[in-house]
Amino acid sequence: xxxxxxxxxxxxxxxxxxxxxxxxxxxxxxxxxxxxxxxxxxxxxxxxxxxxxxxxxxxxxxxxxxxxxxxxxxxxxxxxxxxxxxxxxxxxxxxxxxxxxxxxxxxxxxxxxxxxxxxxxxxxxxxxxxxxxxxxxxxxxxxxxxxxxxxxxxxxxxxxxxxxxxxxxxxxxxxxxxxxxxxxxxxxxxxxxxxxxxxxxxxxxxxxxxxxxxxxxxxxxxxxxxxxxxxxxxxxxxxxxxxxxxxxxxxxxxxxxxx
Amino acid sequence: xxxxxxxxxxxxxxxxxxxxxxxxxxxxxxxxxxxxxxxxxxxxxxxxxxxxxxxxxxxxxxxxxxxxxxxxxxxxxxxxxxxxxxxxxxxxxxxxxxxxxxxxxxxxxxxxxxxxxxxxxxxxxxxxxxxxxxxxxxxxxxxxxxxxxxxxxxxxxxxxxxxxxxxxxxxxxxxxxxxxxxxxxxxxxxxxxxxxxxxxxxxxxxxxxxxxxxxxxxxxxxxxxxxxxxxxxxxxxxxxxxxxxxxxxxxxxxxxxxxxxxxxxxxxxxxxxxxxxxxxxxxxxxxxxxxxxxxxxxxxxxxxxxxxxxxxxxxxxxxxxxxxxxxxxxxxxxxxxxxxxxxxxxxxxxxxxxxxxxxxxxxxxxxxxxxxxxxxxxxxxxxxxxxxxxxxxxxxxxxxxxxxxxxxxxxxxxxxxxxxxxxxxxxxx
Ligand code: SF4
Ligand code: SF4
Ligand code: SF4
Numbered sequence: 275x276x277x278x279x280x281x282x283x284x285x286x287x288x289x290x291x292x293x294x295x296x297x298x299x300x301x302x303x304x305x306x307x308x309x310x311x312x313x314x315x316x317x318x319x320x321x322x323x324x325x326x327x328x329x330x331x332x333x334x335x336x337x338x339x340x341x342x343x344x345x346x347x348x349x350x351x352x353x354x355x356x357x358x359x360x361x362x363x364x365x366x367x368x369x370x371x372x373x374x375x376x377x378x379x380x381x382x383x384x385x386x387x388x389x390x391x392x393x394x395x396x397x398x399x400x401x402x403x404x405x406x407x408x409x410x411x412x413x414x415x416x417x418x419x420x421x422x423x424x425x426x427x428x429x430x431x432x433x434x435x436x437x438x439x440x441x442x443x444x445x446x447x448x449x450x451x452x453x454x455x456x457x458x459x460x461x462x463x464x465x466x467x468x469x470x471x472x473x474x475x476x477x478x479x480x481x482x483x484x485x486x487x488x489x490x491x492x493x494x495x496x497x498x499x500x501x502x503x504x505x506x507x508x509x510x511x512x513x514x515x516x517x518x519x520x521x522x523x524x525x526x527x528x529x530x531x532x533x
Numbered sequence: 534x535x536x537x538x539x540x541x542x543x544x545x546x547x548x549x550x551x552x553x554x555x556x557x558x559x560x561x562x563x564x565x566x567x568x569x570x571x572x573x574x575x576x577x578x579x580x581x582x583x584x585x586x587x588x589x590x591x592x593x594x595x596x597x598x599x600x601x602x603x604x605x606x607x608x609x610x611x612x613x614x615x616x617x618x619x620x621x622x623x624x625x626x627x628x629x630x631x632x633x634x635x636x637x638x639x640x641x642x643x644x645x646x647x648x649x650x651x652x653x654x655x656x657x658x659x660x661x662x663x664x665x666x667x668x669x670x671x672x673x674x675x676x677x678x679x680x681x682x683x684x685x686x687x688x689x690x691x692x693x694x695x696x697x698x699x700x701x702x703x704x705x706x707x708x709x710x711x712x713x714x715x716x717x718x719x720x721x722x723x724x725x726x727x728x729x730x731x732x733x734x735x736x737x738x739x740x741x742x743x744x745x746x747x748x749x750x751x752x753x754x755x756x757x758x759x760x761x762x763x764x765x766x767x768x769x770x771x772x773x774x775x776x777x778x779x780x781x782x783x784x785x786x787x788x789x790x791x792x793x794x795x796x797x798x799x800x801x802x803x804x805x806x807x808x809x810x811x812x813x814x815x816x817x818x819x820x821x822x823x824x825x826x827x828x829x830x831x832x833x834x835x836x837x838x839x840x841x842x843x844x845x846x847x848x849x850x851x852x853x854x855x856x857x858x859x860x861x862x863x864x865x866x867x868x869x870x871x872x873x874x875x876x877x878x879x880x881x882x883x884x885x886x887x888x889x890x891x892x893x894x895x896x897x898x899x900x901x902x903x904x905x906x907x908x909x910x911x912x913x914x915x916x917x918x919x920x921x922x923x924x925x926x927x928x929x930x931x932x933x934x935x936x937x938x939x940x941x942x943x944x945x946x947x948x949x950x951x952x953x954x955x956x957x958x959x960x961x962x
Contacts, residue, residue, distance in 0.1 A: 300597025300690040306645070307679050307689050324656075376594040379579045422597065422690045483687040483694050484701030488590060515584070522587065 288436055289336040291323040293357065295343030295350045296377045296405065300422040301368035302342055308425040315429055318436065338363045338435060341408050344370040344377040348401040351411055358412040363435050366408045367428060369421035373492040374407040374526040376421065381405050381525050406526055417443075420476055421490035421523065427475075444474050447494045448487060452478035460486050461509045466516055470505060471497035493524045537939045544947055546646040546656070547955055553946055554786075555929055562933055565926040566786050567918055567950070577908045585611050585877070585903040586697065592895065592910065593691050596956055598641070599913075600691045601634040601682060602888035603895075605756055610897040611697050613773075613882030617875045620868025623699045624757055625857050629685045630692060631756045631886060632850040632857075636678025637689070638889030639805070639843040639850075642954045643730060644671035647840055650948045651733035667729075670722045674847070677719055681854060684712060698872035709862035716855040723851055724823050727844040731827035735837035735952075736945055738927050742920040743794050743801035745779075746811035747887045753808070753815040753849065755887040764810055766797050772885035775894045779911065791919040792911065800919035803891030804954065805842035806833065820849035836924050837952045877903040888913055890954050914955045921953050 294302060302324075308315075323332040339361040345351050358364060369375030381404045408414055418424075418431050434441060448469035452459070455478055460467035468489035469478060480487050506516045517530075524530055539555040556564040576595055580588050589607035593600040605627050612619065645657045648671075654660065660668040679689035684704050686692025694702045743765040749758040761778070762769045770778045780795040793800050801807075809816075809824070810831040816824060824830060824845045829838060860866060879901040885894050891913030898906040925946055932942045 298594045298597040298600070300594070300600065303597045303641075303690050306641070307676075376579070376591055379591070421594065422688070479688070480693050485687075485693050485696065488587075518583070519587070522591070 287318070287320045288338055289322045289333070290319045290338045290340065291332060291336045291357075291361075292321070292340045293323075293332075293342070293353070295341065295354070295371070295408075296346040297343030297368065297370045298376075299342070301370075301418075301428075304422045304425040305428055308429065311425075311429055315432065319432075334360075336361060338365065338432075340365045340367055340432075341371050342367050344374045344405045345408060345411050346377055346380075346402060346405045348403055351403065354408055354411050363415045364408070364412065365416045365418065365431060365435055366414045367418040368423050369419065369490050369492065369523050371408045372414075372417045372419050373523055374405050374410075375490070375523055377405045378407070378523075378525040379405075379521060382521070410526070419473065419491045424476065445495045446474045447497055448472050448474045448476070448478050448481075448491075450474060452481050455482055457481055457484075461505055461511075464509050464511065466506060466509075466511045466519065468516075468519060470502045471499060471520070489520060489523045491523075493520070493527050493529055497529075499529070539939055539943045539946070541943060541947060544950055546649065547951055551950070551955070553925070553943075553950065555925070555942065555946065557929070557933055557939070557942070560933060562926060562929045565922055565929055567922050567925065568786050569918065576910060580905045580908045583905055585897075585899055585905070588897065588905060588908065589695075589697075592908075595910065595912070597690045598638050598956065599634060599888045599890065599893070601630045601686060601695075602886050602893055603910075604686075604692055604695050605631055606884040606886045606888075606893050606895045607897070608695060608697055608884065609756075609886065610882045610884030610895045611899075612875075613884065614880040614897065614899055615697075615875045615878055617698055617873060619699060619873060620866070620870065622861070622866035622868050622870045625861060625866050626685055626700055626703070626870055627695065627756050629854055629857050629861075630682060630695060631888075632854050633678050633681035633685060635755075635846055635850045635889045636681060636854075637675060638678075638954075639847050640671060640675035640678055642889075642951075643726065643840060643843055643847075644668075644675070646954070647730075647948075647951050650944075650951060671726075674719055674722065674726075677715055680715070681712060684708060696872055698875055700870040701872070703870055706862040706864075709858040713855040713858035713862070716851045716858065720819060720848065720851050723844070723848045724819065727823040727827055727841065727848060730840045730844045731829070733840070735835065735948075736928060736931060737835065738837070738924065738931055739834040740802055740836050740920060740924050741799075741927070742923055743797065743799045744807035744810055745794075745801050745803040745892050745916065746807040747885065747892065748811055749815075751815065753812040753817075753853075755808075759885060761885060761892060762811060763794055763797075763801065764807065765799070766794055768794070768796060772883045772894060773881075775883055775885070775896065775911065779916070781911065781915070790915050792916040793919060800923050801916065802836065802839075802920045803913050803916050804839055805846050805889075805891075806836065806839040807891065808887060809833065809842045809845065816845065817849050817852035819852050820845050823848050836921075836949065839952050839954065843954070877901070890914060890956055891916065912956070914953075917953055917955065921950065921955065924953075925949060 339357040366372050416431050418428050467486035469487035472489040473491040473494040503513045536558040541553040552568040554566040589604045592607050593603040682689045687694040694700045743763050747754045748760045748762040759772050781790045813831050881898045883896045894911040896909040
């Protein structure tokens with residue numbers, strides 16, 4: 275595949291739509307935040323629909339769908355299914371879309387929740403369903419993780435989606451890259467840090483700024499939860515606190531129940 | 534006589550999902566509804582039982598664009614409960630964070646969301662060819678807001694470094710000075726933007742609702758006063774009393790919880806226009822000049838002028854932030870920003886800030902282990918929806934009386950919605 279050919283094997287400019295489900299719009303904002311690169315990237319694609327930035331209606335045909343947000347209503351469940359049918363490539367961006375993220379926290383005991391916020395749940399909220407990641411409704415081709423995404427990660431993934439690449443996402447936990455930063459480990463100070471079990475890839479962004487990792491990249495497939503709980507005990511951190519903190523970005527991850 | 538129904542699904546260039554529904558029958562405006570169709574995300578139920586440290590982190594995910602404000606507001610509520618006094622330096626940094634989000638929000642709203650309306654475009658992108666200088670400067674302004682938030686908060690969306698009692702990280706004095714210079718160099722463009730937005734033609738309507746803004750005896754307060762004030766009702770209250778002053782209610786056609794002044798039953802406006810009405814005399818020198826030049830001064834009741842008010846606030850924020858940065862670089866504030874030690878205790882407290890889009894309250898009740906018993910969040914947009922609907926009706930009636938066609942009514946109503954700068958995802962709890 276040469277540089278000017280996209281995944282469809284044609285030289286036509288790929289048509290892209292950007293859709294927001296239940297989210298804070300933060301990931302879409304991150305994309306608008308790379309002003310300089312934005313025009314460069316837009317030059318390579320035909321942005322057909324971006325409700326946040328334009329009043330053009332959603333087209334019937336397109337090649338790539340970028341989805342932000344978790345699926346929390348029947349309507350959005352149907353929408354992502356439709357997007358899957360129409361698009362060749364689906365890119366899920368942000369923790370909400372990739373792990374159900376913060377909206378996913380409501381998945382536990384979901385049924386009683388709306389009534390505890392509203393006296394009468396308004397019809398306009400739609401038919402609510404227990405929050406889930408986009409990937410648990412449809413097949414997702416590419417993921418950009420974190421809450422919010424790093425905009426350059428997005429550009430990188432978009433390039434991969436358009437032109438192909440052999441790069442494989444690492445599944446390792448964060449501690450390896452964190453140790454290289456030589457910031458010292460929170461556990462030696464008796465402070466919990468979820469980097470221990472969280473996917474690497476953000477270069478331990480928060481730890482670098484003096485704050486423990488909250489796990490926004492999601493649980494690493496390589497995570498050893500029993501060993502992590504042991505590390506908490508050794509550091510005098512209640513294991514319940516660790517398990518509770520992990521729910522923040524991994525509530526719907528079956529691995530939390532098994533281990 | 535004819536019956537016309539105007540239905541706009543998913544109004545573009547606002548944050549969140551909302552539909553407008555207007556019915557005009559025989560020259561009379563029958564129905565005016567703003568339907569927020571955002572899926573509920575149930576934040577208040579999600580934070581219940583969680584430890585206090587996680588609350589600002591989770592609550593900031595209500596809204597990317599006002600994430601700094603949500604974090605600061607939550608920290609204020611927690612610190613109120615624990616009885617924590619932060620240092621002046623920490624206060625200054627929080628002001629910077631909130632102002633940084635003003636720059637981000639106002640620049641995005643004005644140039645990306647609102648300006649295309651007045652220039653006859655569907656998005657901001659054509660401006661890149663048509664008015665490259667304006668386009669570039671607008672993006673540079675937004676980028677500067679991002680940079681300010683990134684330098685102070687560690688990231689342009691969802692700050693990392695702001696925690697209970699202080700900050701986990703600070704930039705160097707040189708970086709503060711560099712920021713100050715950049716802020717000062719944007720000033721000229723910001724002043725010209727006030728003129729630009731003033732030059733856009735808007736329908737002449739007056740809101741009949743009240744206005745709510747933070748008040749302080751001697752400054753244009755955005756994050757460091759506990760006093761809120763309804764301007765028309767002349768009612769000031771401490772933010773701990775917010776439930777007694779504001780009445781929240783739900784309506785079936787919208788997912789947003791609406792709000793009104795409890796004592797008068799009136800809807801109200803909160804946001805840049807209300808702040809200008811409340812604190813005009815405390816604007817910085819350049820902002821005040823720019824405002825005076827275009828005739829923006831209290832009492833100003835045309836909701837479309839929220840746009841011009843935001844432009845004035847950009848001038849003010851640049852001036853103020855540059856000064857804060859210089860003072861931080863010169864170590865003029867008392868104390869360090871390192872988190873102060875504190876003791877966890879049970880209690881109730883309310884945090885209050887002026888988010889870019891208006892008054893934001895977080896009510897929090899913690900148990901003696903610092904876990905959330907109850908949380909309630911009152912966002913600016915939730916407060917504004919009822920007044921927006923009332924103003925939409927005023928606007929529709931005026932236009933229909935002037936003999937405007939349905940598509941013009943629709944366009945002007947969309948403009949009004951965008952002038953309110955709503956964040957519909959925020960308005961749903
Ligand atoms: S992943 Fe985080 S930043 Fe992105 S939309 Fe979800 S809550 Fe917002
Ligand atoms: S646990 Fe956290 S601080 Fe410790 S090495 Fe891992 S990522 Fe770094
Ligand atoms: S350090 Fe953890 S919480 Fe912070 S960005 Fe990385 S994965 Fe997310």
